[in-house]
Amino acid sequence: MDSGHFFFNNPPCNGNMLFLGNGDSVFRGARSVINMEDTSKRRPFFSSPDELFDEEYYDEQLPEKKRRLTAEQVHLLEKSFETENKLELDRKTQLAKNLGLQPRQVAVWFQNRRARWKTKQLERDYDHLKSSYDSLVSDYDSVRKDNEKLKAEVVSLSEKLQAKEVVGEPMPDKKPEELRQVEAADGGLPVTVKVEDRLSTGTGGSAVVEEDGPQLVDSGDSYFPNHDNVNDYSRCLSMDQVHSDEDDGSGEGRNNYLYHEFVEVERVEPQPNHREEGEALGWWVWS
DNA sequence: TTGTGTTTTATTGCCTCC
DNA sequence: GGAGGCAATAAAACACAA
Numbered sequence A: 001m002d003s004g005h006f007f008f009n010n011p012p013c014n015g016n017m018l019f020l021g022n023g024d025s026v027f028r029g030a031r032s033v034i035n036m037e038d039t040s041k042r043r044p045f046f047s048s049p050d051e052l053f054d055e056e057y058y059d060e061q062l063p064e065k066k067r068r069l070t071a072e073q074v075h076l077l078e079k080s081f082e083t084e085n086k087l088e089l090d091r092k093t094q095l096a097k098n099l100g101l102q103p104r105q106v107a108v109w110f111q112n113r114r115a116r117w118k119t120k121q122l123e124r125d126y127d128h129l130k131s132s133y134d135s136l137v138s139d140y141d142s143v144r145k146d147n148e149k150l151k152a153e154v155v156s157l158s159e160k161l162q163a164k165e166v167v168g169e170p171m172p173d174k175k176p177e178e179l180r181q182v183e184a185a186d187g188g189l190p191v192t193v194k195v196e197d198r199l200s201t202g203t204g205g206s207a208v209v210e211e212d213g214p215q216l217v218d219s220g221d222s223y224f225p226n227h228d229n230v231n232d233y234s235r236c237l238s239m240d241q242v243h244s245d246e247d248d249g250s251g252e253g254r255n256n257y258l259y260h261e262f263v264e265v266e267r268v269e270p271q272p273n274h275r276e277e278g279e280a281l282g283w284w285v286w287s
Numbered sequence B: 001t002t003g004t005g006t007t008t009t010a011t012t013g014c015c016t017c018c
Numbered sequence C: 001g002g003a004g005g006c007a008a009t010a011a012a013a014c015a016c017a018a
Helices: A024-030 A055-060 A071-083 A089-099 A103-167 A176-181 A227-236 A254-263
Strands: none
Touching: A071 A089, A071 A103, A089 A103
């Protein structure tokens, strides 16, 4: 491109206006204009950096059409931009001299380059946020499915329990109602739980724990302390961790399992902000 | 070749800082 | 008030499919 010229470039113009003078400050200060249609003042492209800085020459000649910078010029500008994306006066002047450009052109190039960088950065940020969002949605769906599964199971088990009670089969230790009275032995937060409290089958929602304790409630405006805890919560209440007695095909023992396991759960303080790898994490742990 | 979309260069107006 | 930054925009240059 333009191999016939050493360093060419026309002064800034947009087809309607152009400036007089060499420096950026001159341009900014004056911003005086000459109508480009005055074709008698057209001038050829610059043929050397010296000519470029020849003010008389510059004043007398008007520019040709807008030209792009050479690959070499762009390369050097890019290198300079990588070093520092803003220009001090000295650097601008030096760059302009080295490249055979107007200081104003160098300044404009940096300005436009910063704008391009900003656009790219916004795109990168968007991609990153979208990826995080998609991941979160996926986790959320997974937790929700687990929750639905658990709810269905509770309904099924409750029905079985009721059927047994109708037949007159006694519960082994305590009735669920008694569980409401259970308090934490160490005087800490009470663990007053029964099966229906833990895994509500009501329309309101979801796996519900005590109102005064930490909660992870599927209510539409879902709240997860942080991304990791979503998985932890899922793991905590995952059916994978329930030692199903249905495996033996008897259908018995499951009630007892739930009965005991839910009673024996311990309350732990949430640790939303620090966690070791592999550490049990969540609002509840099995004792 | 030509129409069209994209990229690059440059201008303008406004704002902030010193 | 001058200098320089940014957003918005114009327009030339370029890329490319039809």
